[in-house]
Each structure stands twice: as C-alpha cells, then as structure tokens.
Amino acid sequence: MIEPIPFVDVSGSPYERGRQHGAAVTSRVKRSIELYGGQLGDLGYDREAKTELIGEFAEEIEAFGAHYIEEMRGIADGAGVSLEDVIMINARTEVIAKARMVKNRPVEVTDEHDDGCTGAIILPERSATGELIHGQNWDWRAECAETAIVLRVRREDGPDFLTFVEAGGLARCGMNAAGISITANYLECDRDFTQAGVPLALIRRKVLEQEHLAFAIKAVAATPKACSNNMMLSAVQGFGIDFECAPDEAFPLYPEDGMIVHANHWVGAIALTKVKNTSIPRVPESFYRDWRVKKLLDEAGRKLTVTDLKDALFDDFLSPYSVCRPARPNEQGNLSATVAMVVMQPARGIMEVAPLPAQNRVFTRYSLTEEPMLLAQAAE
Known part of the structure; x- marks a missing residue:
C-alpha cells in the first residue's frame, strides 16, 4: 500500500509555523533539498556559488513579503x-x-518540463450538490511522492488554509477558509526568463492568504514573474477563472458551460496572438x-x-502519456508520474489527495477544521 501524504498542522507566528513544519517532516524537507540541490551540484555550483545565487532570490522574496523569509x-x-x-x-x-x-546551459532542458498537470473547476450550476469542485493531477518527478505533504496553516493574521506542497515549501495548490482555491499548471513561452x-510558489501562497477573490486575482495577474504559468482560481460563492500567465502579462479564460479545464498549452485566442507556445516538444500530449x-x-x-x-x-487514454500518468522515464532519464490527484470541496473545507493515482486509488481527506481521514478505495 502506498502511504498517505503526511499531514502537518502549524500555528503561531510565521517563524513558529515554519519551525513546526520543519521539525514535523525533517526527512522530507531534506529529501526536497537533495532532489533540487543535486541539480545545482550537477551544474558545477559549490557552496559559495550556491549561496550567492540563492541570496538574490532571498532579496526578491523579502521585498514581496518579509514574513515569507521568516x-x-x-x-x-x-x-x-x-x-x-x-x-x-x-x-x-x-x-x-x-x-x-549563468553557466550558459539552455534553460529549455530543465526538469521543470516534467511539471505537467491537468486541472478542472466545476461551478455550482454543473455540480450535483450545488457546490463548487476544484481539482487537478500534479505531474512531476515520481520521487516527489516522498517529499509531498498537506500543510494546514492556522493564522492569526488572515484565513486559515490547506495546501498540498513539497516539504519545505510554503504553498502549491490549496484552499483557504475564505473559500478561495488555487491550482496551477506548467506553461512555457518565448518570453520566459x-x-x-x-x-x-510565493504567488500561490499570496493567493491563499487573501480574504477576497479580488486580491487573489491581483496576486496572480499583477505580480511580475520570471516564467510562464497557468493559475486556476475559484471562489466558493460560485466563480472560477483561469489565468494563462506570461512573465509580464496575464490572459484570463472564463468558464464555458459551467466548467474550466486546462492542461499545459496556451488556448486563449488573445494569448496565442501575443506569445509563442514553446512547450510542445515537452508536453505534446497536453492537446488531448x-x-x-x-x-x-x-x-x-x-x-x-x-x-x-x-x-x-x-x-x-493513450497511457503512459495520459491524464493519469504512470511512472515512466522522461527525456532526461528521471522518472515522471502523476505524483498526486488533489480534489477540493471548498464549501465543506475539505481536500482529498491520492498519491501516485495511476497505481493507487486510496484518498485521504484533509480538513480545515478536522483531523485527516483515510477513505475507501475509489471504484475502478
């Protein structure tokens, strides 16, 4: 049996929340560092060069929000x-x-191109319960099933939130007590970097800190980025919107017939007249x-x-290049897979997660207010 994703519950000041997080899943934080730090080592970065490189990002993050660094x-x-x-x-x-x-190596062969993902928002008018449903598959390195956690953050300075994230991270996809949810999908264009x-990751965290969807939209659509990303936002009151984000511009997509579905290629008519989709060699299966x-x-x-x-x-359909991806080698030799399926019901404050769903259909239910619950296996 594949073990459920660990649950981490934190509260207090930003520093104290972080300390509780790190202490609760130390081995997973270290595994995250191993996965990504190894890439810098392969590029010839020693400790001093690595410190200098990452220091530049610390300054950008602190300017965006000093509490993130804390x-x-x-x-x-x-x-x-x-x-x-x-x-x-x-x-x-x-x-x-x-x-x-910096090392004059092409950016287009980074491992980020494993980061597939297929996301969906179902609005209340298409929902059997009249409640919005928001979910996604996260396609990435299969080893990240060993680093993923579900983090519940109890805040004194804003809404509590749940996020599915790599250990050591502040947010990935998730939902908050104000009923705002976010998922994200890899995109690529000629303006990247x-x-x-x-x-x-910090933009997604900013979204989860908001009391109102308008400010979540502002965080996604108005924050400068180094690279493209697709971000899907929803509000429990019954609204969803998708932003195909280039580094310096965001293009909105609205629901059609009560739904939004997005994979890893640009689909907006305006976006397609302004950016060049450069992801096709990496994720050609996105089109189906x-x-x-x-x-x-x-x-x-x-x-x-x-x-x-x-x-x-x-x-x-067309496995292993499918919506639900079994582990398979990618072009760089890494094992790539659908690491997790995440389905959120914000009106109920719950998130259900199945790790490695191509081989496991057992979900754990995580809650903004209750303890996790292992669910029965989903029907075949």
Missing part, C-alpha cells in the same frame, strides 16, 4: 538545514533556470489531455459529482 527561516531551523536550501525549494524553477543561464520576477477531461465530464451528465471529476482525472 517562515522559511523557521523551516530551516526546525529541520536543521540552511535557510538557502529552503529558499531553493520555494524558488526551484527560477533558481535552476538562472543557474543554467527574460526578466526577474517573484517565484511562482484537456480534451479527454472535458469529454469525460460532459459524458457524465449535467450534474457532476466529486467521483465524476476523480474518474476523469484517472483517465488512462
């Missing part, structure tokens, strides 16, 4: 690792890309992954359930 400092102290290594976890896409550029920007999820959801009927979304995300 929380990372707490994680480092709790896990007994260096602050720079925790910053690296939170800015891994940008750090590795810059490291490659031509400017400095806030690391993507979102089509398959839409097709399966439409075939499930007008009123959709959480089970319907899970079934669509379990799809193995």
Whole structure:
C-alpha cells in the first residue's frame, strides 16, 4: 500500500509555523533539498556559488513579503538545514533556470518540463450538490511522492488554509477558509526568463492568504514573474477563472458551460496572438489531455459529482502519456508520474489527495477544521 501524504498542522507566528513544519517532516524537507540541490551540484555550483545565487532570490522574496523569509527561516531551523536550501525549494524553477543561464546551459532542458498537470473547476450550476469542485493531477518527478505533504496553516493574521506542497515549501495548490482555491499548471513561452520576477510558489501562497477573490486575482495577474504559468482560481460563492500567465502579462479564460479545464498549452485566442507556445516538444500530449477531461465530464451528465471529476482525472487514454500518468522515464532519464490527484470541496473545507493515482486509488481527506481521514478505495 502506498502511504498517505503526511499531514502537518502549524500555528503561531510565521517563524513558529515554519519551525513546526520543519521539525514535523525533517526527512522530507531534506529529501526536497537533495532532489533540487543535486541539480545545482550537477551544474558545477559549490557552496559559495550556491549561496550567492540563492541570496538574490532571498532579496526578491523579502521585498514581496518579509514574513515569507521568516517562515522559511523557521523551516530551516526546525529541520536543521540552511535557510538557502529552503529558499531553493520555494524558488526551484527560477533558481535552476538562472543557474543554467549563468553557466550558459539552455534553460529549455530543465526538469521543470516534467511539471505537467491537468486541472478542472466545476461551478455550482454543473455540480450535483450545488457546490463548487476544484481539482487537478500534479505531474512531476515520481520521487516527489516522498517529499509531498498537506500543510494546514492556522493564522492569526488572515484565513486559515490547506495546501498540498513539497516539504519545505510554503504553498502549491490549496484552499483557504475564505473559500478561495488555487491550482496551477506548467506553461512555457518565448518570453520566459527574460526578466526577474517573484517565484511562482510565493504567488500561490499570496493567493491563499487573501480574504477576497479580488486580491487573489491581483496576486496572480499583477505580480511580475520570471516564467510562464497557468493559475486556476475559484471562489466558493460560485466563480472560477483561469489565468494563462506570461512573465509580464496575464490572459484570463472564463468558464464555458459551467466548467474550466486546462492542461499545459496556451488556448486563449488573445494569448496565442501575443506569445509563442514553446512547450510542445515537452508536453505534446497536453492537446488531448484537456480534451479527454472535458469529454469525460460532459459524458457524465449535467450534474457532476466529486467521483465524476476523480474518474476523469484517472483517465488512462493513450497511457503512459495520459491524464493519469504512470511512472515512466522522461527525456532526461528521471522518472515522471502523476505524483498526486488533489480534489477540493471548498464549501465543506475539505481536500482529498491520492498519491501516485495511476497505481493507487486510496484518498485521504484533509480538513480545515478536522483531523485527516483515510477513505475507501475509489471504484475502478
């Protein structure tokens, strides 16, 4: 049996929350560092060069929010690792890309191209319960099943939130007590890494700190980025929106027939006139992954359930290049897989997660207010 994703519950000041996080999952934090720090070593970065490189990102993060650095400092102290290594976890896409550029190595062969993902939002008018459903498959390095956690952050300075994230990270996908949810998908274009920007993980964290969707949208659409990303936002009151983000511009996509589905290629008509989609060599299957999820959801009927979304995300059409990806070697020789399926019901304050869903259909239910619960295996 594949073990459930560990649950970490933290509270207090930013530093104290971080310290609790690092102490609770020390081995997983160290595994995260091993996975990404190894890439810098392969590029010829010694300790001094690594410190200088990551120090530049610390300045950008602190300008975006000093409390983020405090929380990372707490994680480092709790896990007994260096602050720079925790910053690296939170800015891994940008750090590795810059490291490659400094060494005159092409950015387009970074491991970030394993970061597939297929996401979906089902609005209340298409939901059998009248409640919004928001979920995704996270496609990435299979080893990250060994680093993933579900983190519940109890805050005194804003809404509590749940996030599925790599240990040592501040956020990935998640939902908060104000009913705001976010998932994200890899995108790529010809503007990537031509400017400095806030690391993507910190933008997602900023979203989860917001009381109102308007400010979550501002965080996604108005924050400069170093590289492209697709970010899907929803509000429990019954609204969803998708932003295809280039580093310096964000293009909104609205629901169609009560749903949004997005994979890893640009689809917005305006975006396609302004940016060049450079991801096709890495994720050519993206063109049918979102089509398959839409097709399966439409075939499930007008009123959709959480089970319907899970079934669509379990799809193995044209496996192993499928919506639900079994572990397989990628072009760089790493094992790539759907690391986890995450399905959120913000009206109920719950998130269900199945690690490595191509070989495991057992979900654990995590809650904003209750303890985790192991669920029965999903139907085949």
